[in-house]
Amino acid sequence: MEKKPYVLWLIWQNQDTRQRYHVGNLFHEDGKYTFSYELSGKRRTLFEAMESGYKPHLSFRNVEKTYVSDRLFGPFARRLPDKRRPDFNEILKDYGLPRDYTEMDLLRATGGRLATDPYEFVAPISVLDDHFNFDFFIAGWRYYDGDTIENQLQVGSKVNFELEPSNKEDNKAVIVLSDSKGHKLGYIPAFYSGFMFDVIRNNDIYEAKIEKVNPYAKPQLKVNISIVGRFKKGYSTTSIKDVEPVQYV
Structure with a gap:
């Protein structure tokens, strides 16, 4: 059976209206990470978000480009808990993750949420x-x-x-x-x-x-x-x- 890529949706929330939009997709497949904006959805996707005030992420300015990396993109990796934290193993336990977790596993579990911006990652509809x-x-x-x-x-x-x-x-x-x-x-x-x-x-x-x-x-x-x-x-x-x-x- 063909192995499907690991995918997460990037969600942006308008802080005034509290409405959330699916603006991008993060893929991990065969050791490569790719990120692209969601241009083809029917509703609550990039263009509707832009009408609501969204501006492309500073690290991904070109909305038509597919970005590729051998590592998890820095702006997303910085959203993960620091492995050097003394309570890191407890964090894994709290989220029900094994010791051999992947960065995508951790990003899905935590949502990659920061107190300083309106982004989060969620699992797609499979x-x-x-x-x-x-x-x-x-x-x-x-x-x-x-x-x-x-x-x-x-x-x-x-x-x-x-x-x-x-x-x-x-x-x-x-x-x-x-x-x-x-x-x-x-x-x-x-x-x-x-x-x-x-x-x-x-x-x-x-x-x-x-x-x-x-x-x-x-x-x-x-x-x-x-x-x-x-x-x-x-x-x-x-x-x-x-x-x-x-x-x-």
């Missing part, structure tokens, strides 16, 4: 044949019912989704609801919601459950949801790039 899977942290957690029922949320519990086409900020918004009493926990992040909106609308098969609960984390990292599913027979995936990252948002 599509193989008629199956798909991805995971996400609930967006908008601080504004809804999550904090009041946090102690009731259990890893492995199912969650439900509700479409919200009347949402003025995102006409493909998808609400995340607790399985038990239907409490509103927040939303699927917009760079994933277009894909899930269509999955739900087309009555495809999927299961969504709570993967992690982090009571001491920042609101945007409180609860992680995993989704596994498959497209119903006859559903066309020709519009989806079956090379990770899958771009359908």
Whole structure:
């Protein structure tokens, strides 16, 4: 079986509107790192981000260029915890990473987040044949019912989704609801919601459950949801790039 590249999406957040956009893709394959901007997506990608005020990263000014390196690009490597830290092994343990982790593993686990800028890395939507899977942290957690029922949320519990086409900020918004009493926990992040909106609308098969609960984390990292599913027979995936990252948002 052909080995697929390891891919992460680069996300940028407008600090005023709090909206997030999928602006680039970082690949690692056969010892090479490549970075390119996301030019072909349907929504919440580079050009929409630029309309919202985004300017290309100073180290990657040419939006049409594919950048290649034998090492993880310096601007991204600096986002990783320093191996010389005395608590570095504890950091690996906290993120559930083995001692033989890769830099891409660590970048995915930490998101490469810094307090000084609006970037983060997230895992792509993975599509193989008629199956798909991805995971996400609930967006908008601080504004809804999550904090009041946090102690009731259990890893492995199912969650439900509700479409919200009347949402003025995102006409493909998808609400995340607790399985038990239907409490509103927040939303699927917009760079994933277009894909899930269509999955739900087309009555495809999927299961969504709570993967992690982090009571001491920042609101945007409180609860992680995993989704596994498959497209119903006859559903066309020709519009989806079956090379990770899958771009359908």
